[in-house]
Each structure stands twice: as C-alpha cells, then as structure tokens.
Amino acid sequence: MRNSVWRSGVAIAALATALTACGGEAPASESASVAGGAGDTIKVGILHSLSGTMAISEVTVRDAELLAIEEINASGGVLGKKLTPVVEDGASDWPTFAEKATKLIRQDKVATTFGGWTSASRKAMLPVFERSKALLWYPVQYEGLESSPYIFYTGATTNQQIIPGLDYLKEQGKKKIFLVGSDYVFPRTANKIIKAYAAANGMEILGEEYTPLGHTEYSTLTNKVVQAKPDAVFNTLNGDSNVAFFKQLNSAGVTAQEMPVLSVSVAEEEVKGIGVDNIAGHPVAWNYYQTTETPANEKFVAAFKAKYGADKVTSDPMEAGYNAVYLWAAAAKKAGTVEVEAVRKAAGGIAVERPEGLVTIDGENQHMYKTARIGVIQPDGLIKEVWNSGEPIKPDPYLKGYPWASGLSNG
Amino acid sequence: MEAFLNQLPIGLSIGAVLLLIALGLTFTFGQMGVINMAHGEFIMAGAYTAYLLQDLTGRMAVIVALPVAFLVAGLMGLILERTAIRHFYGRPLDTLLLTWGVSLVLQQLARDLFGAPNVQVQAPTWLQGGIGPLPYNRLFIFALALATVVGIWAYMNRTGQGRRMQAVMQNRQLAAVSGINTGQVDQRTFFIGSGLAGVAGVALTLIGPVGPALGTYYIVDAFLVVVAGGLGQLRGAVIAAAGLGLLNSYAEFWSDASLAKVIVFAAIVAFLQFRPQGLFVLRSRALT
Numbered sequence: 001m002r003n004s005v006w007r008s009g010v011a012i013a014a015l016a017t018a019l020t021a022c023g024g025e026a027p028a029s030e031s032a033s034v035a036g037g038a039g040d041t042i043k044v045g046i047l048h049s050l051s052g053t054m055a056i057s058e059v060t061v062r063d064a065e066l067l068a069i070e071e072i073n074a075s076g077g078v079l080g081k082k083l084t085p086v087v088e089d090g091a092s093d094w095p096t097f098a099e100k101a102t103k104l105i106r107q108d109k110v111a112t113t114f115g116g117w118t119s120a121s122r123k124a125m126l127p128v129f130e131r132s133k134a135l136l137w138y139p140v141q142y143e144g145l146e147s148s149p150y151i152f153y154t155g156a157t158t159n160q161q162i163i164p165g166l167d168y169l170k171e172q173g174k175k176k177i178f179l180v181g182s183d184y185v186f187p188r189t190a191n192k193i194i195k196a197y198a199a200a201n202g203m204e205i206l207g208e209e210y211t212p213l214g215h216t217e218y219s220t221l222t223n224k225v226v227q228a229k230p231d232a233v234f235n236t237l238n239g240d241s242n243v244a245f246f247k248q249l250n251s252a253g254v255t256a257q258e259m260p261v262l263s264v265s266v267a268e269e270e271v272k273g274i275g276v277d278n279i280a281g282h283p284v285a286w287n288y289y290q291t292t293e294t295p296a297n298e299k300f301v302a303a304f305k306a307k308y309g310a311d312k313v314t315s316d317p318m319e320a321g322y323n324a325v326y327l328w329a330a331a332a333k334k335a336g337t338v339e340v341e342a343v344r345k346a347a348g349g350i351a352v353e354r355p356e357g358l359v360t361i362d363g364e365n366q367h368m369y370k371t372a373r374i375g376v377i378q379p380d381g382l383i384k385e386v387w388n389s390g391e392p393i394k395p396d397p398y399l400k401g402y403p404w405a406s407g408l409s410n411g
Numbered sequence: 412m413e414a415f416l417n418q419l420p421i422g423l424s425i426g427a428v429l430l431l432i433a434l435g436l437t438f439t440f441g442q443m444g445v446i447n448m449a450h451g452e453f454i455m456a457g458a459y460t461a462y463l464l465q466d467l468t469g470r471m472a473v474i475v476a477l478p479v480a481f482l483v484a485g486l487m488g489l490i491l492e493r494t495a496i497r498h499f500y501g502r503p504l505d506t507l508l509l510t511w512g513v514s515l516v517l518q519q520l521a522r523d524l525f526g527a528p529n530v531q532v533q534a535p536t537w538l539q540g541g542i543g544p545l546p547y548n549r550l551f552i553f554a555l556a557l558a559t560v561v562g563i564w565a566y567m568n569r570t571g572q573g574r575r576m577q578a579v580m581q582n583r584q585l586a587a588v589s590g591i592n593t594g595q596v597d598q599r600t601f602f603i604g605s606g607l608a609g610v611a612g613v614a615l616t617l618i619g620p621v622g623p624a625l626g627t628y629y630i631v632d633a634f635l636v637v638v639a640g641g642l643g644q645l646r647g648a649v650i651a652a653a654g655l656g657l658l659n660s661y662a663e664f665w666s667d668a669s670l671a672k673v674i675v676f677a678a679i680v681a682f683l684q685f686r687p688q689g690l691f692v693l694r695s696r697a698l699t
Contacts, residue, residue: 051519053624055527056528060528183668211669217428217668219660240624240628241620251617252544253546273530273621
C-alpha cells in the first residue's frame with residue numbers, strides 16, 4: 001500500500017514536471033510561497049465535475065463560487081488584487097481530480113482551490129494538496145472522520161446534519177427506522193453512526209438496504225419498506241436514484257404523513273427533478289435553505305437569480321461553496337497575504353455572517369460551526385424550516401463528544 | 412408471506428420494463444447485428460420528447476408523446492444509420508466504438524440543451540394510485556409492453572414489409588437476389604428499432620429520472636435481455652424479460668439490490684454456458 005502511494009506520488013510529480021516544462025513561462029525562481037500572488041491579480045482554482053454523472057450537482061456549486069468571486073472583485077478584490085478563477089473539469093472521475101489539482105497547483109500556481117463533491121473525489125485530491133502544502137476548500141456535507149490540515153470543510157460534518165436529523169425524528173416520536181442508501185462510503189459510514197445512535201437512544205432499526213449508484217428499480221425495496229412498517233425512513237441515497245425512489249414510493253401510496261422519509265442529499269435542485277408531487281411533505285436535513293431568513297441570504301438569492309436566471313434555486317452545497325470563497329478571502333485579509341501557512345493560521349476563529357447565519361471557522365479541525373436546520377418540502381418546491389439547533393454547532397468530525405460513538409472513528 | 416406474494420407481480424412488472432427497453436434492440440442488435448451503444452440515448456430522447464410536449468399538452472404529455480417519441484427517436488436512428496453505421500456493417504467492434512462515441516455526444520448535447528439537473532414529467536392524474544402492490548403506472552407500462560409486442564408480431568408476420576425484414580435477416584444474399592432492396596430494409600429496421608427506444612423512454616418518465624444520463628442506466632439491461640432471449644427472437648425477448656424480472660425481484664427480496672445484480676449476471680453467464688445462442692435460436696440455411 002505504502003509502496004503504491006509512493007509510486008503514484010512519483011507518477012504525479014513526473015506529470016507535474018512535464019506540465020510545468022510545457023508551460024515554460026513561469027520563472028524557475030518563483031517559489032511556491034508566492035503562488036497565485038504575483039502580478040496584480042490572484043489566481044484561484046475551481047475544480048468540479050462539469051461533465052459525467054456528477055455534473056448534475058457540481059455545476060451549480062461552480063456557478064455559486066464564480067458569483068462569489070465576481071462579488072468580491074466588484075468590491076475591490078482581496079488585498080487590493082482582483083481574483084481570476086481558473087476553472088477545471090474533474091469529469092466525475094477521481095484520478096482526473098488528482099491530476100487537475102496537480103495542474104492547478106503546479107502550473108497555474110493558484111493561491112487556493114475550491115472544489116470536489118463526492119467523498120471519493122476529496123480522498124483522491126487530499127494527498128495532492130497535502131504533499132504540495134496547498135489549500136482546498138471542500139463545500140459538501142460528508143461522512144466525517146477526516147481532518148486534513150490542508151482542507152477546509154465548509155459543508156456539515158455528521159454531528160451538524162445526521163445527528164440533528166436523528167434528534168428531530170426522536171422528538172417526533174419516531175422509534176422504528178428503516179435505512180435506505182446508495183452503496184458507497186458516505187451512506188455506509190452514515191448508517192454506522194445512525195445504528196450506534198439508535199442503540200443508545202432506544203430506537204429500533206428495522207432494516208438497512210443499499211442500492212448501487214444509478215439504480216432505478218425500487219419496487220422491491222418499496223415492498224420491503226412497506227412490509228416492515230417503520231415510523232420513518234432515513235434516506236442516504238445519492239444522485240438520480242432519489243428520483244426513481246421517490247416516484248415509486250409515492251405511486252405505491254406511501255404518504256409523508258404515515259411514513260416520512262428524511263433525506264440528507266436532497267436539496268432544492270433535486271426536488272425539481274424528483275417532481276414536487278412525489279416528495280412534498282417529506283423532511284430533509286441541511287444547514288441552509290433558499291428560504292432561510294437572513295439579510296445575507298436575501299442578497300445571495302437575489303444575486304444568484306440575477307446572474308443565472310429567475311427560475312434557478314439555491315441549495316446548501318451551493319451556499320457552502322459561495323461561503324468558501326468569502327471565508328478564504330477573509331482569512332487572506334486577516335493574514336495580509338495569500339501564502340498558505342499564514343492563511344491557515346489566520347483562519348481559526350474567523351466569524352462571518354453568511355446566508356445560513358453565523359459561520360465560524362474552527363481553527364483546530366478546519367471545519368465550520370454551523371446551525372443545523374430540518375426542513376419540510378413544500379408544494380412549491382421550496383423547503384420550509386421546521387426545526388433548528390438554535391445556535392451554531394461546534395464541528396466534531398470524529399464524534400469525540402458523543403460517548404455512544406466511541407469505537408466508530410477507528411473502524 | 413404477503414411480502415413474498417407481492418414480489419410476483421413486482422417481478423413481472425420489472426420484466427415489462429426490461430422488455431420495453433429491449434424491444435428496440437431486438438431489431439437493431441437482434442435482426443441486424445449492430446451493437447448500438449447509443450440505443451440508451453434514443454430512450455433518453457423519448458423521455459425528453461415527453462418533457463417538451465408537456466408545455467402543449469400538460470399532464471397528457473405521456474400519452475401524446477408515445478407516437479411523437481417514436482418518430483423523433485426513429486429519425487435520430489435513421490440519421491445515425493445513414494450517416495455512419497452503414498459504413499461499418501460487418502465490423503461489430505468498430506460499430507461499438509462509433510456508437511459509444513455517439514452516445515457520449517448525445518448525452519452532452521442533452522446537458523447543453525436541457526441543463527445537467529433532472530427535469531420532471533408530470534404523470535396523468537388517472538395514473539395515480541394502484542391495485543395491491545402494483546401502482547397504475549406500472550400496469551400502464553405492462554399494458555404498453557404487451558401492446559408493443561402484439562404490434563411488432565403483427566407487423567413482422569402479417570405485412571409484406573415485415574416478411575421482407577425477416578427474409579433479409581435469415582439470408583441476406585438470397586433476399587437480395589430475390590429482388591429485395593436490402594439497404595432500404597436496413598433503414599426501415601433501424602428506424603423502427605430506434606423508434607421503439609423512444610416509446611420506452613416515454614414510459615420510463617413515469618418511474619425513473621429524466622436527465623442526460625438516463626440512457627446509461629438501462630442500456631446494459633437491454634442487451635442482457637436480447638442476448639439471453641436469443642438474437643432477433645421476439646418470443647425469446649418476452650420470456651427472457653419475464654424471467655430476468657422475476658429473478659431480479661426475488662433475488663433482491665432475499666438479499667439486496669447490489670447482490671441481486673451479481674446473482675442475475677451470474678445466472679446469465681451460467682445460462683449462456685448451456686445455451687450460447689440464448690433461449691431461442693434462429694435456424695437458417697444461410698452460409699455464415
């Protein structure tokens with residue numbers, strides 16, 4: 001294993017050398033510490049899947065990040081310099097993410113990079129950023145149990161989304177839960193946490209089912225769920241499967257009233273594709289909705305619609321991507337430079353009013369303090385908040401603060 | 412026990428979906444031997460046809476779109492056959508690469524035209540609800556698959572065009588020397604096969620996602636049905652689809668969706684060991 005990591009490292013380094021050699025313009029003396037800062041503009045990387053199966057979600061995050069860059073430039077830029085985005089396509093292919101990250105760091109010499117969606121893409125980029133001591137801002141809720149010094153996590157970790165979701169179900173008196181998820185790392189890790197929570201809180205798990213990514217045939221699964229008669233379903237399906245699942249669940253006559261399905265990967269954008277008829281009334285867990293009532297959000301929604309069209313919606317991962325750019329800019333301003341180590345040191349404790357409310361960077365694990373919000377999908381396709389955690393929750397990616405979760409982080 | 416019994420109609424309805432997506436392939440792959448990887452994108456074209464018609468017809472789009480999608484997907488197939496595939500007849504591997512490239516281009520085209528996120532096609536209100544474990548929209552797909560099979564059977568056996576199509580498939584040279592314009596028959600076969608994909612696409616809007624990647628979710632299953640049923644065999648496709656549907660339904664019931672896929676693939680591999688040409692074999696005197 002070590003050996004193969006070392007070998008792929010050599011391969012990437014060789015590739016990077018080749019790329020730099022091809023570029024040929026950057027003077028050799030320019031050191032990594034002034035990366036992106038030379039001249040009167042600052043280059044920043046944006047690395048999302050613009051093609052392939054993940055494009056459906058990631059394109060909207062790119063749009064939000066570009067909007068943030070545009071706004072920051074309009075108000076004078078960072079440290080008196082304008083930001084120039086360098087956009088690359090990760091193509092829904094994890095090795096491509098690592099390759100494009102290397103290109104952004106070595107060839108474009110970007111000051112920082114905003115990117116990724118799936119945990120697989122983040123895991124692929126992580127060694128590249130750590131080795132080059134470059135910064136990545138990752139904007140999506142994820143399964144936790146990670147804390148890289150060169151990644152800032154602007155989406156929720158499990159104790160800011162999944163655990164509040166479970167708290168909500170418990171409050172509603174839902175004791176028998178059925179787990180449905182896509183078959184990969186995020187749902188399986190999330191369900192491990194859910195099962196530990198259930199055992200400690202007197203909840204019963206009636207079933208646990210996984211389907212491959214892209215699965216579209218849910219009649220058998222629906223039959224299983226209906227026969228088990230759970231009080232609620234906890235849904236960690238990802239991507240297009242959600243459309244098939246909710247369509248088929250709805251046509252099987254399952255109503256949100258008798259069996260609510262709590263989703264953690266269905267936001268405003270997905271509701272449109274699923275069809276609001278099929279999902280209205282079901283709850284979701286996030287940290288931000290288009291309807292969240294803050295002054296910053298009013299501005300964000302208006303700006304986004306003005307730039308991309310009145311029919312566009314804003315969602316949690318988009319907002320987290322939008323925030324990432326602002327948080328990095330704030331850290332750079334505080335540090336007085338875009339140099340990576342200085343920005344990292346300055347970032348801890350930065351608190352900014354964002355569309356989701358107050359967001360504070362935890363200097364220790366580089367996650368954010370975020371307010372958890374449970375919402376219910378409305379007949380107009382938007383999501384109305386029905387519950388929130390009252391205050392921003394301290395990020396706890398390894399769930400150290402939860403006695404029932406001991407033993408999860410090493411497995 | 413109730414859950415167990417429910418799986419029977421569920422399996423048959425999965426079979427109906429499989430049959431519907433595979434029927435087009437029994438023409439293009441089964442009759443003509445063209446491995447058309449873009450078949451899934453013709454299904455997608457059918458689904459988007461229903462989406463576009465929605466503005467004109469509202470909730471009736473799914474019904475109105477059936478004939479329109481047949482024409483749209485059929486014409487796309489015809490264009491593909493005329494401009495590209497006909498130059499590759501008899502070169503299956505080249506055709507495979509060519510049509511795979513075409514499928515990628517069509518997916519990106521859909522993404523540019525309609526956007527990357529899924530779109531919604533509203534089902535007619537009278538398709539809401541159901542009997543027992545089967546929703547009305549599943550019964551609708553069942554009926555549609557049945558009607559399509561009857562239609563194809565009548566066309567193949569009761570019309571001159573259909574008989575000529577069979578003649579070309581069974582012995583191309585002999586059909587040609589008998590005065591049949593085989594090129595024209597090829598065009599027509601490809602048109603119908605692609606058109607049927609469009610019809611399937613409309614039906615799938617009732618139960619699945621409508622997005623640029625739609626075709627990729629169904630293409631492998633469609634090939635499985637045709638291969639297991641025997642190339643060009645309508646009867647084989649019907650039985651194979653029903654069998655695979657039931658196998659899928661019970662395998663998933665007793666294990667889970669991921670394992671069910673493995674079981675179905677393993678069963679097909681084992682089956683092809685005994686019957687390499689599928690359930691039904693075309694007996695022909697052609698020298699091949």
